[in-house]
Amino acid sequence: MPGPGDSSTAPAPPTAAITPRCPRCGYDQSGAFATWTDACPLNSRCTECGLDFAVCDVMNPRRTDLPWLYEHTPGWRPGFGRAVRTLGRALLPWWYWAGVGLACRVSIARLLVWAVLLFGTVHAAGSAVRTYHVVDYLTLVSRKVPSEYLWMSIANAWLTPLVRIDWFGGSAWSFRFPFGSWGWQALAALAPLPLVPAMLLLLGSSRAVTRVRAAHIARAAFMQLTIFILPATLYALTALDQSQRAWTANAGQPFIDLLRHWGGHVMAACGLWWMAFWYFAIVRGFRLPKGPLVWALLMVAAVLLAAIAATLDPRFGLMLP
Ligand SMILES: [Zn+2]
Known part of the structure; x- marks a missing residue:
């Protein structure tokens, strides 16, 4: 075990090879630093x-x-x-x-692992319970369930609500993506997600807004997905409902029912969270000059885009007076 004084394990000291860059905009500070001849300011x-x-x-x-x-x-x-x-x-x-300030080192690799770890754990917990219910139900219905049907059911337990597999006997399989049946709520919720990061990059490069390093924007774009842990957890919890154990007949239905019952409340809470997230990211995280104004304009654009996306679902028209 090397001691604390062992130079082979001690963190490497910063070297002259580092290009000093502004924590917010990434502008090379070498020129400014080169003017320091007598002393280095703090x-x-x-x-x-x-x-x-x-x-x-x-x-x-x-x-x-x-x-x-x-x-x-x-x-x-x-x-x-x-x-x-x-x-x-x-x-x-x-x-x-x-x-998490501008001086905080960004690690995209760790952000990816974090997302996989969080959503993977929640999804795996729900899918494991669904698998248990499906196998339990099928063995209750019949002792001679075709193995294809059993595997199809288990696969659906893990792929829901993104993919749906059906087996019609023999080699007749079908794969569907029930995303379209999620409805206008999902369209409205997903459309603004790439908008704010894209606008910040675009406005920054055109100098309409103070430039923020792409790494900081990427971190915020990633972290905004945190809110999906709430719907993901709610969906995983629907697996606990014993009455849903015959759900292979209508995979994805619990999620749609859940959205119908709680859709309005969950959407409103998630939307408010998302707006607060970007407010603090822009004002407190990026410390943008005129931050509240930049935030307000981006939110107007986001609400408009969400409304346009919602109209892609013809059912949204029925909601309007
Ligand atoms: Zn700068």
Whole structure:
């Protein structure tokens, strides 16, 4: 076991090879830093976007690694504790963005692992219960269930609500994507997700809005998906309903029923969360000048796009007076 003084395990000190970049816009600070001849100031201001930043944050990106953020999990550890703590904070966006500043190192790979870990766990829990119910039900109905039917049912238990497999005997299989039957609520909920990150990139590159590094925008684009943990958990919980165990006959129906019963409330809560998320991302996380105004304009665009997307479902027309 090497001691703490062992140079082979100590974190490498920042080297001159690091190009100092503005934490917000990514502008190269080498020119400004080159003018320091006698002393190195503790703080500096980006000439491009006006951000005041601590020079040490720029010279050593790992200095501000957070002890709870999943993106900063050291090495190859799975980091289950961090995954839960990050989720807890992310569900309260003002708390999350108070901790995750512009100096925070972005790890896209860890963000991907985090999403797979969270949604995978919730989905696997629901699917395991569904599998149990399906097998239990089929053996109750008949002792001679064709193995194709059994495997089809188990596969559906894991693929719901994204894919639906049907077996009509022999080699007659069909695969369907029941996404279309999710309705206008899903269209309205999904359409604005890529809009805000795309607009921030576009407005930043056209200088209409202060530029924010693509990595920061990518992090926010990822973290906005956190809210889907609520519908995903609700859907997993429908697996517990014993009356749904014959659900192979109408896979995806529990989700549609769930949306019909709770759709309005869940959608409103998720929509408010999403708006709060972007407010704190833009104002507190990115510290954009005129942040509240930028946020308000983006939200107007998002609501318009959601309404346009909803009209793609003809049933939405029936909702209007
Ligand atoms: Zn800058």
